[in-house]
Amino acid sequence: MFHKEITDTQLWNAVRANDQQSFNKLFDKYWVSVYKTSYKYLRDKEGSQEIVHDIFLSIWNRRHELVIDSFPAFLLTAARYQIYSRKKLKRFTFDSTSELAADPYTTSNDADIRIRQTELNNNLQLTLRGLPNRCQEIFRMSRFECLSNDEIAMHLGISKRTVENQLTMALRHIRSHMKDIAEH
Structure with a gap:
């Protein structure tokens, strides 16, 4: 007997119908590629793992409203967004103690x-x-x-x-x- 492989579209339709097993199959199939893409840009294991977790958690929580035609394309877009957001957040992270100690005038300008x-x-x-x-x-x-x-x-x-x-x-x-x- 031949075993027909289930397509991403079939799995996604099952996920939309609340099938946790199909969601797990999509997760197992794609988590490594999302992680590698994230790690390539962030060079941060923990941050990359968080991105994978956030993306798949969001997909599960929004499964009834999301329209996904191509799972790989959707995941790439989601990963890019997460990477960009984290890089932007890192750039604007403010360590008040080191900046206050360094130059109080700069800090007031930074606040402004x-x-x-x-x-x-x-x-x-x-x-x-x-x-x-x-x-x-x-x-x-x-x-x-x-x-x-x-x-x-x-x-x-x-x-x-x-x-x-x-x-x-x-x-x-x-x-x-x-x-x-x-x-x-």
Whole structure:
């Protein structure tokens, strides 16, 4: 008797129907590649393990709302996002004791810069809310997840030209609103 191998799509459909065994099979099949991708960029075993855990936990928790056409592509995108987020977080980690001891004047400038960055980020988030949902999603994937226009198009199942048009619309909207904020 021949044994037919179950496809990722079949496993994913079973996961969406709350099948823990199918989820375990997908995890077993892909955790090593997600770990290796993460480790390649982070060079941190514990951080890479956390990324694998976070991604698969998120997949399980969001299994009813996620639409995954290609499991490897989805995992690569998710890993890239996690890696980018962790690298960004590392860059902005603030060790107050060493910086305070080093130079109290620099610390006050750093605090001022952080406050301004927070205000700018809050204004950007408010401005983004004025865009259509799809446009917001495309902008976030481009600017926050660092995906290329081709990757966004493939992930969302739309044309590259649509992605470009949506980004142009988002940037115009942001420029006009941020200009208004800067004038006040």
